[in-house]
Amino acid sequence: MKEKLINAWNKMTEKLESWLDAIIMHLPNILIAIFVFCIALFASKYISRLVVRLLDKSKLQKSMKNLIAKLISILVILIGLFLVLGILNLSKALNTILAGAGVAGLAVGLALQGALANTYSGIILSYIKNLKFGDWIETNDYEGEVVDIDLRVVTIKQVDNNLVYIPNKLVVENPIKNYSTTSQSRVILKCGVGYGSDLRFVKKLTIDTIVSNFEAVKEKDEVLFLWREFGDSAINYELRFWINSTSALEVAKAKSETIMLMKEAYDANDINIPFPIRTLDLPENLSVQVDK
Template sequence: MQDQLMNAWNKMIGKLGEWLDAIVINLPNIIIAILVFIIVIILSRYTSKIMLKLLQKTKLQHSMKRVIAKISSMLIIALGMFLILGILNLSKALNTILAGAGVLGLAVGLALQGALSNTYSGIILSYIKTLKFGDWIKSNDYEGEVMDINLRAVTIKQADNNLVYIPNKLVLENPIVNYSTTSQSRVILDCGVGYSSDLKFVEKITREAITTNFKAVEKTGDIIFLYKEFGGSSINFELRFWIDSTSAIEVARAKSKAIVCIKQAFDNNDINIPFPIRTLDFPKNFMTPLNNQNDS
């Protein structure tokens, strides 16, 4: 038993000696490989910055510029790793890596279908010129300002400042409403007036209230006023006008301001905005049987 242990010990010492000799022999190559690795890391960072500067002159979206810069940086690192393996005389290991890359790529592709789909969708979204940072959009029942488009998700900031991260695949596969494609947004307001009101006078007062309080309407005079229906307690109408903003919060503020202006104008001209009421109509002789019963 002792002889076997000594034999194993001697073999281990011999093996360590061989490794030490190999390290000493390849020490210059190791030093060069370390220097090449450091240079590659530095070069990849500068490549990313240089690519961003060069792409600033193009019409690509900012998100796409960052994607291209990251890919160029990763390519520099990949080339550097192949160069380091060659310096260390690990060509056989390089061949093994290349041979296994196909199988590994297939396995990774199957395991990361969702992530790869979002990555591909992110690249496609970066090419869409009608979707860019600062746009106010609605997608997948979420509405807000586009803050970021990366390889995983589209980040939007809602009117209450909450951030929503929508996977790129869902954004690409579902309809997108972009409120920022024009410089204006339309405000839609519903209201009603009493049946005794002069409808032409109501329309005139409403138009004047909006025109005098909104600059965009004052310039164009573009107001749509439509009576919609005979309601249960009022004649209802719909009012539409434009404002110089594409933000949903500004649309909400404009609607609030319009309600105040219209209410004040109606009060000044004795125009009634009725609340829902129910009128009970009894027959003329409805109480007669009851009165006769009390008399008896």
Template structure:
């Protein structure tokens, strides 16, 4: 037993001595490798900032510029790691890492399907022109101003100043309404008038009221007025007109102003906006007593 312990101790001492000799021999390479790594970190940050500066005058979106700068920074770090492995004479280790990267990449890809889908969608969203910073959009039942697009989600600020983070995949796969794609938006307003109303006068009055209320109504955009149906209690109509608006809030404000103005005009001209009523029709002899009794 004692002999085995002495042999083990001698073997450990020999191994430590061998490692120490290898460390001393490779110490210059280790110092160079450490210097290369530190320089690569600083170089990646510098190149990232330089890339952002060069892309300032390009037509790419800010999010796409950030993605390109980040990818270039990562490539610089990876190039430095391969160089460090060569300096340390770890080419066999490099081959092993490359061989295992395929299997590891497959496993990671299966585990991170959702995250990779959002990353890919984020790159696509950063490149297309249909959505930009500052746009007022509506997507997945949320509406607000786009304040950020990264590799994970689109961040929008709602009218109540709350932030909503929508995964990029959902934004890309679902319908997207961009109110800022044009400076003009259509306001649709529905209402009803009593059956005793002069329909031609109502149509003329509504168009005149909208024209006088909104200076921003597009001159080339016709105010559309259509009677839609004979309702249970009213003759219903729909009017459509264009205003200068780039968000849903501005459209709702314009609709509110139109409703107030039309209600005032109707009151001034004794035009009734009826509410649902029910008429009971009784037989003529309803009040007569039953003769048989």
């Protein structure tokens, strides 16, 4: 038993001595490899910043610029890693790593289909020109200003200042209404007046009120006034005009202002805006008994 322990100890010491000899023999290569890898890390950060500066002159979106800079930074680090493995004479290990990476990549790809779909969609959203930071959009039943586009979600800020994070895949696959693609937005308002009103005078008064209170409306022809229907208690119309804004919030403010202006103008000219009422038709022979 004692001899076996001694033999085992001798073999272990011989193995450690061989490892120590190998380290000493390859010490210059190890130092060079460490130096090369440090240079690769430093170069990746410097090149990433340089790429961002160069891309600032382009028309690409900020998220796309950051993505390209990160990919180039990772590429520089990978090149440095391959050089390190070559310096350490670990080419066989490199082949093994690449083979294993292929199998692992397939497994990871199957497990992360949703995440990869969002990543791919994020790249698409970062590249297209119809969606950019600051745009006011409506998609997936949410409306707000685009404040960020990354590889996972599109972040929009709603009117109430809440942030909504929508997965990129849903944004790509569903319709997007972008209010910021044009320089103007249309205000649409529906209302009604009493049956006893002078319809031509109501139309003229409404159009004149809009022209005199909104700077974007220069001529009367720019206001669209359409009588729509004979309603239950009113003759209903639809009013449309343009304002110089691409924000849905500004459209809502303009619509609110229009409602106040119309009410003031109609009250000043004795024009009635009917509201639903209920009329009770009681029989003539109905008697009401009051308990004393």
